[in-house]
Amino acid sequence: MGMQSDIKLIDENGLRIDGRKPDELRPIKIEVGVLNRADGSAYIEWGGNKILAAVYGPREAFPKHTQNPSRAIVNARYNMAAFSVDERKRPGPDRRAIEISKVISEALEASIFVEQFPRTSIDVYIEVLQADAGTRIAGLTAASVALADAGIPMKDLVVGCAAGKIDGKIVLDLNKEEDNYGEADLPLAIIPRTQEIVLMQMDGNMTREEVRQAIEMAKKAALFISNLQKEALRAKYEKGEIQKAEENLNAEVNKGE
Numbered sequence: 246m247g248m249q250s251d252i253k254l255i256d257e258n259g260l261r262i263d264g265r266k267p268d269e270l271r272p273i274k275i276e277v278g279v280l281n282r283a284d285g286s287a288y289i290e291w292g293g294n295k296i297l298a299a300v301y302g303p304r305e306a307f308p309k310h311t312q313n314p315s316r317a318i319v320n321a322r323y324n325m326a327a328f329s330v331d332e333r334k335r336p337g338p339d340r341r342a343i344e345i346s347k348v349i350s351e352a353l354e355a356s357i358f359v360e361q362f363p364r365t366s367i368d369v370y371i372e373v374l375q376a377d378a379g380t381r382i383a384g385l386t387a388a389s390v391a392l393a394d395a396g397i398p399m400k401d402l403v404v405g406c407a408a409g410k411i412d413g414k415i416v417l418d419l420n421k422e423e424d425n426y427g428e429a430d431l432p433l434a435i436i437p438r439t440q441e442i443v444l445m446q447m448d449g450n451m452t453r454e455e456v457r458q459a460i461e462m463a464k465k466a467a468l469f470i471s472n473l474q475k476e477a478l479r480a481k482y483e484k485g486e487i488q489k490a491e492e493n494l495n496a497e498v499n500k501g502e
């Protein structure tokens with residue numbers, strides 16, 4: 246953010262370096278249940294981001310002193326693979342990963358009915374395999390799908406998007422160059438059903454009016470992405486139902502022979 250350069254981020258036709266309009270999202274693809282060992286999982290491709298999310302729990306929290314007798318604790322761990330960025334990232338948690346893990350944990354916790362699972366922990370692992378800006382929101386969006394895949398009751402799927410400012414203009418869903426050379430980035434996540442904002446951060450500078458515009462733009466996009474999350478879940482479970490029905494039919498046919 247805010248790196249000095251002569252790079253023009255918006256051309257004379259009002260398009261961005263990757264050809265998008267100011268309020269256009271990068272392509273998003275979500276897949277559910279991609280891992281067999283975890284209780285729930287999801288994979289998301291969002292522009293150049295590739296991220297896996299896996300969920301374990303609710304299970305007895307360990308060590309015991311971390312247990313809360315009235316509710317579950319939500320532990321999200323955001324990790325960037327060494328090979329996820331241009332310049333090899335030193336493995337292991339850094340300050341940034343610790344911060345992102347904390348804000349993601351809090352955002353997910355706001356939607357989960359944690360009081361239904363006292364003394365337990367819900368562990369969420371977010372592995373960034375390839376990064377291109379916007380990974381905290383893409384990771385959070387995948388994580389909430391993985392929670393649903395694990396059968397964890399929630400108010401709604403948490404979903405988000407970032408908006409920001411480049412070349413003096415408010416735009417949606419910044420990519421890496423825009424994040425590096427733009428003026429501001431504002432990641433936001435909501436619970437669509439209740440309209441609660443569960444994550445909001447800002448890097449760089451915007452006026453009050455620009456912040457308002459960015460929030461509106463990000464919220465609108467989040468509602469669109471919320472449908473992609475639901476479609477991805479439906480695709481897995483409807484496919485599962487069809488498979489089950491076919492197996493039952495085959496079993497019946499075999500019995501009859």
Ligand code: UDP
Binds near residue numbers: 379
């Ligand atoms: N990034 C990087 N190396 C790092 C951290 C971040 O190359 O150690 C890149 C990566 O592409 C990331 C982007 O910078 O997606 C923006 O990072 P930021 O901290 O703004 O978080 P994000 O936008 O991914 O949520």
